[in-house]
Amino acid sequence: MDNAQSEKVHVLIIGSGPAGYTAAIYAARANMKPVLYQGIQPGGQLTITTEVENYPGYPNGVQGPDMMIDFEKQATRMGAEIRYGIATKVDFGLQPYKVWIDDEKLIEADAVIISTGASAKWLGLESEQRLNGYGVSACAVCDGFFFKGKEVAIVGAGDTAAEEALYLSKLCTTVHMIVRRDQMRASKIMQERVLNTTNIKIYWNSETDEILGDKKVEAVRIKNRINNTTETVPIHGFFVAIGHQPNSDIFKPWIHMDETGYIQTIPGTTKTNLEGVFAAGDVQDKNYRQAVTAAGSGCMAALDAERYLSAKGLV
Structure with missing residues (x-):
C-alpha cells in the first residue's frame, strides 16, 4: 500500500x-x-x-x-x-x-x-421506516413514556419483547403483542408474567401486515397466518422488539x-x-x-x- x-x-x-x-x-x-x-x-x-x-x-x-x-x-x-x-x-x-x-x-x-x-432489526415494511420516530420505535424504555395512557402494539416473542411489553403495560392502557408462532421464545418466567398481565393482549400465529397512518401511527393491520384473516387495531405507538x-x-x-x-x-x-x-x-x-x-x-x-x-x- x-x-x-x-x-x-x-x-x-x-x-x-x-x-x-x-x-x-x-x-x-x-x-x-x-x-x-x-x-x-x-x-x-x-x-x-x-x-x-x-x-x-x-x-x-x-x-x-x-x-x-x-x-x-x-x-x-x-x-x-x-x-x-x-x-x-x-x-x-x-x-x-x-x-x-x-x-x-x-x-x-x-x-x-x-x-x-x-x-435494530426491522420488519422491512415501508410504513415502518416512513413512520420511524412518528410512533414507530425499537426501544420501549426510550419512547414508551410518550404513549402514557394510550394503546400501543409490540412485535416480538423473545425475552426483550416480553420485557418491553411488561414495561409498556405499566404506562399504556392496552399493549397488543404480535407473536409469529403459537408460542413465545421468551423464558418461562417472562412468558408467565406476560400471560398474567391483564392489559397485554396477545395475537398468536400473527404478523404485522401494515402500520397505518399518514404523518403518525394511527393503527396496525394484523394478519393471522393460519386463516389469512386481517384485523385493524387502532394504536398510537408501534414497537419493534425482534432483536x-x-x-x-x-x-x-x-x-x-x-x-x-x-x-x-x-x-x-x-x-x-x-x-x-x-x-x-x-x-x-x-x-x-x-x-x-x-x-x-x-x-x-x-x-x-x-x-x-x-x-x-x-x-
Whole structure:
C-alpha cells in the first residue's frame, strides 16, 4: 500500500454514537490526540430518534440528532479529530493495529476503541421506516413514556419483547403483542408474567401486515397466518422488539464475541481479549442499550486506553 495513504495515530475510535464521542472527549482531554471515524451512521441510532427525555442535563428534552451534534462539537472543541469514513477491514495480528478506512486509507493505531454500536432489526415494511420516530420505535424504555395512557402494539416473542411489553403495560392502557408462532421464545418466567398481565393482549400465529397512518401511527393491520384473516387495531405507538444486530462483523477473526456477535469485554472494564483494543457502547452491551450507559462506557474506554498507553510509555 502507498505510504501516502497510511497514517499513524495514538488512539483510533471507530464509531460515533454517545460511546465514541464520549471516548473522544476524554481521550482528547488526556492529550492522546484521538482520531474518530464516524462510520455509516454519524451519531449512531440517536440520529433516527426524535425526542430524548431521559438523558441527564437536558431538562426540556432534546432531539436525538441535535444531541449528537452537541457531542460532536464538544469532542472537536477538546481537540479530537472527527472524520467521515467507514472502517472496512482490520488486521489486529501485530501492533500497531491496522484499520482500513473505505477500503483505501490505512490507519495504524497504538490503541483502538471500538464503538460501532448495534442496529435494530426491522420488519422491512415501508410504513415502518416512513413512520420511524412518528410512533414507530425499537426501544420501549426510550419512547414508551410518550404513549402514557394510550394503546400501543409490540412485535416480538423473545425475552426483550416480553420485557418491553411488561414495561409498556405499566404506562399504556392496552399493549397488543404480535407473536409469529403459537408460542413465545421468551423464558418461562417472562412468558408467565406476560400471560398474567391483564392489559397485554396477545395475537398468536400473527404478523404485522401494515402500520397505518399518514404523518403518525394511527393503527396496525394484523394478519393471522393460519386463516389469512386481517384485523385493524387502532394504536398510537408501534414497537419493534425482534432483536438487535451488533455492528461487529469486521472484528470477528480477532475479537472474542458471544454467539450473536456482541463483543465480550472483561467485566468491569472495556478491555477485549487483545491488549490495546477496547469496546464501548451497544456493540458490547446487549442489556441496557441506553445513550447514558453508552456514554459511560465510552468514558471507561478512554481511561482504559490512557492507562494502557501510559504503561507502555506511549503517552
